[in-house]
Amino acid sequence: MSSDETLENIRALDKKLEENTEQRNVLVGLMTKGYLEPAVYNKSNNELLQEAERLRRQKESITRFLNNGFQNLSEVSALLQYATKASMLEGFDGELFARFVERVLVYSRAEIGFELKCGITLKERLVR
Structure with missing residues (x-):
């Protein structure tokens, strides 16, 4: 996976998280106006919260992968630099x-x- 694809995946996850937040806000609005039964609200809200948590974990995983890649590259460079110059x-x-x-x-x-x-x-x- 290239870094461009990875950044695009992160942007897509951010967009999905925003949509999820908007959907939860709509649910709250419908509940406060009395258009939704509490049981329906709770079920839908819980599903949206679970989806948001899954998206956050996925984004965190991708971000950690990117950070580790850059850190490993730096460490490989230092090791190679030492190995080529050391007696x-x-x-x-x-x-x-x-x-x-x-x-x-x-x-x-x-x-x-x-x-x-x-x-x-x-x-x-x-x-x-």
Whole structure:
């Protein structure tokens, strides 16, 4: 999905959220004028609220995806820049480790993974 398509999806979701709000306002108006039974109002209002929540979650998911993509790109760029300019390390560098590694995953006694900040996970077998 291109960024143009993604932005278009966000705009479409915003438009649907606006329409949903307008529909809820119409329902309130009809209810206050006595044109709707309370049970019908509650049912319709609940459906609209559920739909609005679904649309908000979908929009949030797309936005988070975009933000993570930009963050990962930045982290990949930093890692690539370091890897192309750095000399071979003689020992462990804690500061460097913290700069590029998000967390360490333990799969078993014989296998661990390093989840990098750029989104890549490197699996390593432990040798005794």
